[in-house]
Amino acid sequence: MRFAILPTLLTALSLWAASLLAFEAEAQRRFGPLEAETVLKVLSTTDTALLAPLLEDFLATHPQTALDYYELGSADLMQAVITDASGFDIAISSAMDLQVKLANDGYTLRHRSNLTQAMPGWANWRDHVFGFSQEPATVILSPRAFEGLELPRRRQDLITLLRRHPERFSGRIGTYDAAASGLGYLFATQDARTSDGFWRMMEIFGSLDLRLYCCSGTMIEDVARGDLALAYNVLGSYAEARSDLSGQVLILEPQDYTNMMLRSAVILRDTAEPGLAGELVDHLLEAAWSPEGNPAYPFHRYPVRNGAESAPYRPIQMGPGLMVYLDRLKRQRFLREWHSAVEQD
Amino acid sequence: MTDQPTPDARLRSSGSLRRRLALQLVGSAAVLASLLFFAVLGFTRDVSQRSHDSILLASATSLMDSVTIEEGQVTLDIPYAALSMLGNISDDRVFYRVTLDDSTLTGYGDLPEAPAGARLEEPGYWTGSYRGAGLRSVTLRRRMSLDSGAAGIAITVAQTREGQQAELAALTRSALALGGGFFAIAALLALWTAQSSIRPLQVLTGVVSRRGPKDLRPVQRAVPSEMLPLVHSLNRFIERLRVSLTRSEEFIAEAAHRVRTPLATVRTQAEITLRRVEKPENRNSLREMIRAIDESSRAAGQLLDHAMVTFRTDSLERKPVDLQALAEELVGRLRPVAELKDIALVLEAGSVPPVPGDAILIQNALRNILDNAIKYAPPDSEVAISVTMDQSAVTIAVTDEAGGFPEAEKNALTERFVRGSNAAGTIGSGLGLTIAREVAEAHGGRLVLSTSSTGAGACVSLSFPLS
């Protein structure tokens, strides 16, 4: 009797647990057959549509496998992993700092393969966090707003333009709200770390009625519509993905330096399918770093830097340093400073 | 005698000196190598631990430096480098915690603090485990004065030890290789040392065991000072042996000499008496008496000769001896004796180069051999003496027709006092061939007893090396 009851009980329990998910997924989609033998549950901050071809490519070679893809914000993702680590197999996130913290705090599983060994060392932290894209923090420009002006190439050019033509740009500058967007916060802190000019630029932005956005989508659309003359620190990959807006936005990779965000994947500690999860991660890494690449790979493949070149691209360094800005006091202090720079009334 | 000393069954070995030496040296090499291993390991571990600690401390210090008091509140602004510097030494996980009077300001609230050092300002270190991983941590403590009074701030920075452990494993491997290499070299040197330190012993053994049986000269070879007492005692022992041998030879010679003279007198008297006595039984007993006297004086004479040979071979003089002339002279002297038995002595001697030696001894040896030939040969026979040479030696061969040596006894005949079964009825002492052999051997030559080519008698040859 007891044995008959147990499975029923377990099913009931898992249903109950599923209904109690600690987050609300923005979107959820099943890839692969409904009746699959194994199902990998993937938490991701990446637009489902963006990764879909690559995931389907993976499933083509794994017929008995399905993927449950949950799309959600980076903070929610972190929260989901910490409170409900057992439910999921892989987390894919653009929030490098949070991914590193997950690995540092022991929520992830080590994975080693030929691909993890062949990939660039700076994109792999402890064989736990695997970067599989390089996406620049760019400035999106509205070509109409810059009519008659020389297009800026570096941050200094931009500052000079804003100083000369405050009337033209006032109220037409946008950037992420660092307090609301994890990615915005990451880019802002990396800027502050890299350049002394950052705070000055924020003050100028602030003096020109900076508009803050939670998400890249609306920001890019506002630029395309001409409501914004420029949006600062927008992910170039998102802008490029909006092929519908091509010609209405210009993507500027600042020549002084361009921070490169690494989208990364981690295998979660309590996964029941470490082997399969590893294969999926390897699939992403192969598309990103192997010489052959993969036509389904949605991101631009930048040349892999070997340090000596003076290219402006700077991949954000994975490692414990990223956790500094996650510190409660540090974050409070940084946001306080940032707000006082961008909000000048 | 062979070169190798035959091991004496009664002599027990107390083990090999070389092996014992080698074992001790190899043993001490092993001890030293393991000492070296542990010393190097301890030292490098210490250095590695200290360098890790110093980076942890640098991190904690930079955190401490960022502590400020704002509006009466303690706060801190963690520098980016404080944590990223830890990422530069290894890919290990990093934890930190800042507490103010035991309440966590920021960081990991459950991270254990390292116990305080001897003084408050001294950093405390701790090795333990946290979140399932081995950890090394440092805690820095300061007192701060706030508006609300004094408060204690403690900053803990910790890192997991995977990188350090990998480094320690590599260090252990190199320390092991170092110790092993040291041991291998030391062991080789130990074996070599053991071998070379017993070499003088082997040399001495060789020198002593290669000696001829009569060689009683002291050992002159240079030996290590530790062996001097042994060689000294050995030499004293040899000297005592030589002295006592000489003394007994002298005693025998003296005794023989003292016996011979009165015997001669007794024999003369007995012969005179024989001529006077007529009764056959008296004459017979007198003849018996004379024969016994002859026997005794022959023995005395041979004993004397033997003693003389022994004495002269002791320190053999080596002057060129012309064996052809020597043989001619001796054959000439013995011819009258041989003619008494109608024995013809035939000498065939070409000219030969001189051999180094003692003419008196060689003459004595040859005389004994000729003596035998004449004594044991039937009357009216021939004794042939030849002197020949080959590349290395001159050989004097005496061939008779006396029926040869009894084959079964041949080997023993050159021993002292041994006489053959064919010697019954002839006067003799059994020393003649002994003398001949000893003389030959003293000169480095040989005495060979064989059967003559015709088979009618014996062929005795004496050979002497040319140099």
Ligand SMILES: Nc1ncnc2c1ncn2[C@@H]1O[C@H](COP(=O)(O)OP(=O)(O)OP(=O)(O)O)[C@@H](O)[C@H]1O
């Ligand atoms: N030419 C020979 N022919 C046959 N037998 C011999 C001959 N020479 C020696 N022998 C045998 O060898 C023995 C030993 O000889 P050796 O000369 O030593 O002693 P010996 O002649 O008996 O006594 P002495 O000491 O008086 O010579 C003899 O007793 C004899 O038996």
Ligand SMILES: [Mg+2]
């Ligand atoms: Mg004789």
